[in-house]
Amino acid sequence: xxxxxxxxxIRTPRQPRDITFVELFFDLAIIFALMxxxxxxxxxxxxxxxxxxxxxxxxxxxxWVGAARTTDxxxxxxxxxxxxxxxMMFAGLVAAASVPEAFGEHSIVFxxxxxxxxxxxxxxxxxxLHGHPVGARSTRAAIxxxxxxxxxxxxxxxxxxxxxxxWSVAMILDYVGVGVGWRVPRLAPLGExxxxxxxxxxxxRHRQVxxxxxxxxxxxSGVSLSRAGLDGVRIGAFVLAFAIAGLIARAFFLPRGLSxxxxxxxxxxxxxxxxxxxxxxxxxxxxxxxxxAEILISEPLGEARAQWSAAILAGPFLFLGGRALYARxxxxxxxxxxxxxxxxxxAISPAMLRLPPLAVAGxxxxxxxxxxxxxxxxxxxxxxxxxxxxxxxxxxxxxRRLSAYELFFDLAMIFALTQVSQRMLAxxxxxxxxxxxxxxxxxxxxxxxxxxxxxxxxxxxxxxxxLIVVVMLAGLLMAAAVPSAFGEHGLxxxxxxxxxxxVRGLVLVPALRGSPLQARSARVxxxxxxxxxxxxxxxxxxxxxxxxxxxxAIVVDGVSAWFGxxxxxxxxxxxxxxxxxxxxxxxxRQVYIIALGAVVLLSGQAYSSAGFDDFRTLAFALAFTSAxxxxxxxxxxxxxxxxxxxxxxxxKVAVAAGYCHGIMIAGTVxxxxxxxxxxxxxxxxxxxxxxxxxxxxxxxxxGRTFFGIVMYGARHPxxxxxxxxxxxxxxxxxxxxxxxxxxxxxxxxxxxxxxAYGRSRIR
Numbered sequence: 001x002x003x004x005x006x007x008x009x010i011r012t013p014r015q016p017r018d019i020t021f022v023e024l025f026f027d028l029a030i031i032f033a034l035m036x037x038x039x040x041x042x043x044x045x046x047x048x049x050x051x052x053x054x055x056x057x058x059x060x061x062x063x064w065v066g067a068a069r070t071t072d073x074x075x076x077x078x079x080x081x082x083x084x085x086x087x088m089m090f091a092g093l094v095a096a097a098s099v100p101e102a103f104g105e106h107s108i109v110f111x112x113x114x115x116x117x118x119x120x121x122x123x124x125x126x127x128x129l130h131g132h133p134v135g136a137r138s139t140r141a142a143i144x145x146x147x148x149x150x151x152x153x154x155x156x157x158x159x160x161x162x163x164x165x166x167w168s169v170a171m172i173l174d175y176v177g178v179g180v181g182w183r184v185p186r187l188a189p190l191g192e193x194x195x196x197x198x199x200x201x202x203x204x205r206h207r208q209v210x211x212x213x214x215x216x217x218x219x220x221s222g223v224s225l226s227r228a229g230l231d232g233v234r235i236g237a238f239v240l241a242f243a244i245a246g247l248i249a250r251a252f253f254l255p256r257g258l259s260x261x262x263x264x265x266x267x268x269x270x271x272x273x274x275x276x277x278x279x280x281x282x283x284x285x286x287x288x289x290x291x292x293a294e295i296l297i298s299e300p301l302g303e304a305r306a307q308w309s310a311a312i313l314a315g316p317f318l319f320l321g322g323r324a325l326y327a328r329x330x331x332x333x334x335x336x337x338x339x340x341x342x343x344x345x346x347a348i349s350p351a352m353l354r355l356p357p358l359a360v361a362g363x364x365x366x367x368x369x370x371x372x373x374x375x376x377x378x379x380x381x382x383x384x385x386x387x388x389x390x391x392x393x394x395x396x397x398x399x400r401r402l403s404a405y406e407l408f409f410d411l412a413m414i415f416a417l418t419q420v421s422q423r424m425l426a427x428x429x430x431x432x433x434x435x436x437x438x439x440x441x442x443x444x445x446x447x448x449x450x451x452x453x454x455x456x457x458x459x460x461x462x463x464x465x466x467l468i469v470v471v472m473l474a475g476l477l478m479a480a481a482v483p484s485a486f487g488e489h490g491l492x493x494x495x496x497x498x499x500x501x502x503v504r505g506l507v508l509v510p511a512l513r514g515s516p517l518q519a520r521s522a523r524v525x526x527x528x529x530x531x532x533x534x535x536x537x538x539x540x541x542x543x544x545x546x547x548x549x550x551x552x553a554i555v556v557d558g559v560s561a562w563f564g565x566x567x568x569x570x571x572x573x574x575x576x577x578x579x580x581x582x583x584x585x586x587x588x589r590q591v592y593i594i595a596l597g598a599v600v601l602l603s604g605q606a607y608s609s610a611g612f613d614d615f616r617t618l619a620f621a622l623a624f625t626s627a628x629x630x631x632x633x634x635x636x637x638x639x640x641x642x643x644x645x646x647x648x649x650x651x652k653v654a655v656a657a658g659y660c661h662g663i664m665i666a667g668t669v670x671x672x673x674x675x676x677x678x679x680x681x682x683x684x685x686x687x688x689x690x691x692x693x694x695x696x697x698x699x700x701x702x703g704r705t706f707f708g709i710v711m712y713g714a715r716h717p718x719x720x721x722x723x724x725x726x727x728x729x730x731x732x733x734x735x736x737x738x739x740x741x742x743x744x745x746x747x748x749x750x751x752x753x754x755x756a757y758g759r760s761r762i763r
Contacts, residue, residue, distance in 0.1 A: 010134060011075050011198070019204055020076040021593055025631055026067050026089045027212050028597030031414065032604040033060045033096035034216040034283075038290040040099055045307045052103050052164060056110070057284060058171050063092045063117045065178075065276045068205040070121060072197045073134050080128060084121050090624055091117035093600065097608040097620075103160050109612055111156040111167075118145040118174075133194045140182035140190065148173045179273050197272045199264030206260060206279055210252055211404060213286045215411030217245040218476060220290040222415040224297040226480040230489055233358070235477070237300035240361045241293035242473055247368040248286065248319055251338075253404060254375035263330050274329040281322030289315030292361070300358040309352045312360045316368055317345045341371040392461050392511055402586060403459040405468045409450060410594050412472050416443040416479035417598040417665070421672040423483050428688040435486050435547055440669055441554045442497050442535075443482075444662050446475050449501060449528075451587040455579045456517070457508070467507055474500045486543045494539040494550070498532035501525075520577065523565040531556045561655050579654045581646035588642065588661050592634060595665040599627040599672040606679040615682040615740060622743050623675035629750050630668060630700060634707075636757035645711055653710060660707035667700025678739035690734055690742050697746040698727050701753065708757075719760070723753040 037060070041053045067088045074081040095113035098106040122142035129135030148170040155166035181195050221241040228234055264272050292312035299308070324338040344367050352360045420443070424436040450471050457464050474496040485493040505525030512518035531553040538549030560566075564577050603623035610616050646654050674692035686693075705720030726749050734742045 009074050009078055009080055009128060010132075011073065019208060020071070021589065021631065021635065022076055022082045022085050023067075023071055023205070024208070024590065024593050025596065026085050026092075027064075027209055028414075028593070028600055029089050029092050029096065029604075030060075030064060030209060030212055031216050031219065031411075031597065032093065032601050033099070034213060034287055034290065035220060035601075036096050036099040036604075036608065038216070038220055038287050038294070041287065042291045042294060042311075043100075045311070048160075048164075053287075054284065055164065055167055055171055056099055056102055057287060058175070058280060059110075059114050059167075060092065060095060061276075061280050061283060062171075062174055063088060063095070063114065064209060066118055066121060068202060068209075069197065070125075072201050072205075073137075074125070080124075084124055086628060088117045088121060090621075091120075093604050093624065094620075097604050098612070100608060103163060106612060107156040107163065108153070111152040115145070115149040115152050119149060133190075137182065137190055137194055140184045140187060141177065143184050144177035144182050145174065148177075175277070179270065181269075192269055195269040197264060197269070199261040202264055202272055202275070203260035206275060207404070208407065210279065210282070211249065211407045212411065213283050214245050214249045215408065215414070217248075217286060217290045217293055218242065218411060219415045221245070221293040221297055222412075222419075222476050222480050224294045226419065226483060228298050230480060230484075230492060233300050234297055237297045237358055237361065238476075238480075239473070240358070240365055241296055242476070243365050244289060244293070244316065244361065244368060246469065247365065247372050248289065248316065249404070249408060250372050251319075251323060251368065251375060252282070254372065258327075258331055258333075260330065271330055275326070278322055278326040278329055281325055282319050283322075285315050285317070285319030285322055287315075288318055291315070292357075296357045296361045299356075301356050304354050304356055306353045308357050309355065309360045310349075312357055312364060313345055313349055313352060316364050317342055320345075320371070337371055337374050341367055344370075388463075389512065389515055392457050392463065393515065393517070402583075402590065403454070403465075405465050406451075406454055406459060406587070407590075409468050409472045409475075410447075410590055412475045412479065413443070413447055413591060413594050414597050414601065415476060416482070417595055417669050418602055418672070419479045419482040421598060421602055421669045421676075424670065424692070425673040425676055426483075428691060431547075433691075435543070436669075437666060438547060438550050438554060439482050439485055439493070440666055441662065442493070442550070443475065443478060444665060445554065445557050446471065446478070446497060446500050447591055448658050448662075449504065449524075451584065451591070452579060453504060453508070455583050455587070456520075463507065463511060467504060470503065471500045486546060490539040490546060491536075494535040498528070498535045501528035502532060505529075519570045520565075523567045523570050526567050526570070527560040527565045528557070531560075558659070561658075562652060564651070577651040579646065579651070581643035581648075581654075583643075584646060584654055584657075585641065585643035588657055589634075592661055592664060592668075593631065595668040596627045596631055599623065599630075599668055599675060602672045603627075603675040603679055606676040610680045616679055619675075619679040619682045619740055619743065622740070622747055623679060626671055626675070626697075626743075626747050626750065627668075629747065629754050630664075630671070633704060633750075633754040633757050634664075636754065637760050640711055642711060656710045657707070660703050660710055663703030663706065664700050665703075667696055667698075667703055670696030670699055672696075674743065678743045682740035683738045686735070686737060686739050686742055689739055690731070693739060693742045694727055694731055694734065694746050697750050698724055701727075701750070719753060719756045723749055 037053055037057050040056070041050065043049070067085055070084055071081060076082065076085070091113045095110050095117070098109040098113070101107075102110040119142060122138040122145060125138040126135050126142060129138070151166050151170035155163040155170070158166065181190050183189055221238055225234055225238045260275060264275070288311065292315045295308050295311055302308070320338040320341045324335040324342070327333045327335040327338070345364070348363060352363060417440070420436050420440045423439070424433055426432070450468065454464065454468070459465070478493050478496040481489040481493040481496070502525070505521060505528060508521045509518060509525055512521055534549050534553035534556065538546040538553070541549065603620055607616060607620040642657060646657065670692050674689065674696050677689045677692065701720050701723050705717050708717055708720065727746065730745055734745060
C-alpha cells in the first residue's frame, strides 16, 4: 500500500535511528558558534558580558535542540526535513557570526536569525502536516515562539540593559514552552504520546553534540598553540588542555551502565527536556574551559591574575555542576562525586589565584582525574573476550555506530584542515599550494591509517583507545606545526607523522602474537618505517628538497597500501586485508562531512569579522551553498551504498575509496580558502585568487568523478569531465571579474553538476 504524504514525512517506529549526514552537517555549525561565544567571553570578564554571552549560548543551544527534535519527529531522509534542517543551520550560522556584536550593531541580525530558525521550522511543519498530531504540536509551538519573537525583535532596538532584560524573558519563555508541552488556552493539551521523543535517537544526538563541544576546546587550544609559538612550555600547556578536555569527555560517559536512551524511553516526556537543560549547563562549562585553555596556552607562565585563574577553574567547575544535575534530574541518582570535585575546586580557589595558569591547570587536571577515577570504579564492566588477543580482534555488533573515541579523533581533522587552508591563503603561489597539499596528504594519511586500525581491531579495547588518544595528540601537534612545517617546525611535523605510524605498529604487532593477522600489521609497520626515513631526513633539508622527499614519502605510503604492503617473507592472504564495509564507509563519510565543516567554520569567521553588508552576506550564502552542494553531490545518486560495494569487491576498492576521499577533501580545503577571499573582498581585485576559487571546485569534481567510478563502476563518466570542460571554458572570462562573480560562476557549474548526478540512474 502506498504511503500518504503524512506517512512519508513522519518517522516510523521501526526506522533506524542512525544519525544522518544532514544532522552531522548541522552539528558542525555548533563548533563555530561555541568558538564565537568563547572568544566573546574572553574579550571581557565583567559580569555584564558574561550574562550576555550566557544568554546568547542558551539561544544557540535551543536552535540545536529544535533541529534535533525535528529530525526525531520527521524522517531526516526526506527532502522536506533536510530543507528545514539546512535552513536552521544557515540561520544558526548567521546568529553565531553576529555573536561579537549581538548586543551592539548586529543585535537585529541575531534576533532575526534566532526567530527565523524556530518560526520558519514550525510554520513549515504546520503547512505540510495540517491536521496531523505533529502539525498540531507545531501549531502550539509556533504560537509560543511567535509570542517571544516580539520580545526578541523589540529588544534588538533597545539600549543594552533593557535589551538584556527583554531577551532574557524571551529565552526563559522559549525554554518553559517545551517544558509545559506548549500549552495554549482554548487548544486541547497534547497527549503524552505526542510529546515523547525516541530515546535512542535523542540520546545519540546529545552524545554527538557533547563530543563536538569538547572538540571545540581542542580546536581553540590548537589555534592558540599555533599562534603563540611551539616552544616546550606552551606544548606542555597544550597537553594539559588536551588532558582536561579528555577527562571532561570521559566523565560524561561514566559511570558505566547508565543509559540516556533507557531513561528517555521509560520515563515521562519531561525527562528529555531536563536532559536538554542539563546538557546546556555542561556545555557552558565547556565554553568556559575553552576560554581557559586559550589563556593557559597564551600565557602559561604569565603573572598570577585572579581573572585568569578564575577562568581556568570555572570551566571544569561548571561542567561538574551540570554533570551532577544530569545525574539527579535525568537518572534520579544522588550524585556525590561531581559535587565533591566542585567543593575541592572551590576550596583551593583562593590559593590558585596566586599561581600562574600552568600551575592552576595542573591542579584542575588532578581534580578531574580523581573524579574520573572514582566514577570508573562503579558500574558493571562491559563484557570482554576471554583473552587479550580475542578482545582486540572482537568485532562490533553495529559497524555503523562509531565509538566516542573515533568521533573525538575526527574533530582533530577540522583543526588540521583549517590550518592547511589558512596556510594556502597566506601565499597564493604554486610552490606554497604544493607544500600545503603535501601537508594535507600527511594529515589525511594519519586519519586513514587510524580508521583502518579501528576497522581491523575492536575500537572498545582499552589498548586501542589509548592509542587513538596518543595519535590524536600527535595529530594536533602536526596541525599546529602546519604554518611553519617547511620552516623551523619541520621536524615536529615529520616526527609526529612518523611517530604515530611507528608507535601504532609497535603496539599492535606484539599484541597480535599468536594471530595470523600479526603478519599484516608487521608488513604495515615495515613500510611506514621506510617512509619515516624520508620524512625525518627531509625535515633537515631546505624547503625545495624537503618538498621532494616528503612528496616521495606520501607516494610510498599510498602505493604500498594499494599493493597490500608487500614484504618478502611476511605473506598475508587477501582476506586479511579486507575491511568491514559498513564501518569504513561510515568513517569515510564522516571525515568528508568534517572537511565540509572547515568550509563552514572559515567562511563563518570571515563573515563575522568582515561585516554584514549585502555583498558579504551574499558571499557567505554562496560559501554555504557550495558546502551544501558538495554534501548533496556526495550522496547522489542514492541507489548504492559504499559499504555494500566494499563488502562485495576486492580489498583494493577500500584503498581506492580512500584516495578518492582524499582528493575531494583537498577540494574542500581549497574551497574553504577561496570562500574567505570572496567573503572578505567580494568586489575587490581577483588577482591570483581565481586559482583557488575555480581550482577548489575543479579539484572536488575530479575526486567526485573518481569516486563515482569506484562506487558505480562507470566506464565512461561524462558528467564530471563535462563540468571540468565548462570550468576551463569560462575561466578566461573570469580572470578580470571580481571574486564574487568568479565564485558565483564556479558554484553554478557545481550546482548543475549536482542536478545531473541527481537525475542519473544506476543499472
